[in-house]
Amino acid sequence: MAEQNEMLKIVTPMMEHVCDHLCRFPGEIERKVDLEEVCAGCQMGKYVCDILNTYNRVKQEWIPVAERLPDVPIDTEDEHCPYFNVTFLNGVVNTLQFTSDECTWFDEEGNVYNDVLAWMPLPEKYQESDKGEY
Structure with missing residues (x-):
């Protein structure tokens, strides 16, 4: 949950910038209600989250236990x-x-074990690609 909140803090301003500067719809749609429907259905936020999540999985760095411990309910x-x-x-x-x-x-x-210095999440489990490639 904490990671999700941190992700929202990152994604929200990014999406506001994308919407304000790159979205093609505001110039094409005159009624604000119609524009809000288009924005609600926009998948750009999902794409940005996917990109950041992929980056976080690839980046995987050790987290010192003195800095923080895992979020386990x-x-x-x-x-x-x-x-x-x-x-x-x-x-x-x-x-x-x-x-x-x-x-x-x-x-x-x-x-x-009391002498743990640092930790990191396990990587994602292996999955074959849809194309049969490894």
Whole structure:
């Protein structure tokens, strides 16, 4: 949810600029009501969000735990806690789960890790393209 709010903070001014400077409809549509209907159906905001989300997935950088922890809903049961790539103070990289209830990193056996230095979301799962290309 926090990421979605941050995305809106970025996308909203971008879309206002696009609408004010690039949209071809204001000059073609005389009635404001008709223009509002066109704007409501515009897919440009979705395209901008998709571009930014793709950039964020490709960009994937380590996030220091001192800076922030993952957004996991409180009261999420351990077996439903999401997985993250983590790096430890000694440089080892592993995949662990995180719970917001206790601000705890743990593995599938329930072992708790306190020396996590940084984390990042897991990449998107692999999907074959529609064209059968890899």
